[in-house]
Amino acid sequence: MSATSEAPVRPAILYSCYYSQSRAGEQFVAEHALSFQLSGTLTTYDGFREQVFRAGDLRLVKRNHLVKFNKQPPENGEFKSLSVTLDQETLRRLSLEHGYHAQKPHNSNSAVLELPMTPLYQSYLASLQPYEHLAEPGNESLLTLKLQEAVLLLLKSNPELQDVLFDFSEPGKLDLEAFMSRHFHFNVQLRRFAYLTGRSLATFKRDFEKIFHLSPSRWLLQRRLQEAYYLIKEQGKAPSQAYLEVGFEDLSHFSFAFKKMYGVAPSRI
Structure with missing residues (x-):
């Protein structure tokens, strides 16, 4: 899987x-x-x-x-x-x-x-x-x-x-910055992040931009690419392994975004 x-x-x-x-x-x-x-x-x-x-x-x-x-x-x-x-x-x-x-x-x-x-x-x-x-x-x-x-x-x-x-309560409102810093590499939709942090999707997006000064999608892309760069350069992991670890579904999309951000293909790091 x-x-x-x-x-x-x-x-x-x-x-x-x-x-x-x-x-x-x-x-x-x-x-x-x-x-x-x-x-x-x-x-x-x-x-x-x-x-x-x-x-x-x-x-x-x-x-x-x-x-x-x-x-x-x-x-x-x-x-x-x-x-x-x-x-x-x-x-x-x-x-x-x-x-x-x-x-x-x-x-x-x-x-x-x-x-x-x-x-x-x-x-x-x-x-x-x-x-x-x-x-x-x-x-x-x-x-x-x-x-x-x-x-x-x-x-x-x-x-x-x-x-x-027997705790049937839904997730309560969590520290958004701490939660996202720990879970950014999980490949789930924004509505799932919103639910797990105790927010509606609209409130999640609003709170997120106040904290990170970027949209959730933009921040997730940048943060995942930064982590992938570290895994490849410092830990010697192959791009084919790193892209999954940081939450990308598609290797070609990962390679395109990585090259756009760093000016070089991940395979050349």
């Missing part, structure tokens, strides 16, 4: 398995997801820190975050992971039925939370092995139960996650 601005709708239970040297990309995480790493290595970056997950690791990916990822299969093997999407409808239903509520804001900015693997989680993972059958018509009730079970296991093993799972 190459870098993309918008992620498709994810199945409730998603099994990822393939042979490849490496697979990189990025996505906007719209729903919480509990994810088991079965084989290979997953490296994530959320604008704050890079994390590496190996076979046997467990993680919770929080909704309303931007995440870059790199999936690396083991030598002569397959990359395998299993993810359970904890959608807002399921969580709201459990909140009403059992009285679960967020008590306070969660104290971590990280989009990806590493969780200790326990016998309870291992038993749950084993119960998902016939995953390919759960999505078939007629299994909707069973699928709903498996999603609810995942939530209850999280609360049993990690009670503090109640403040994450």
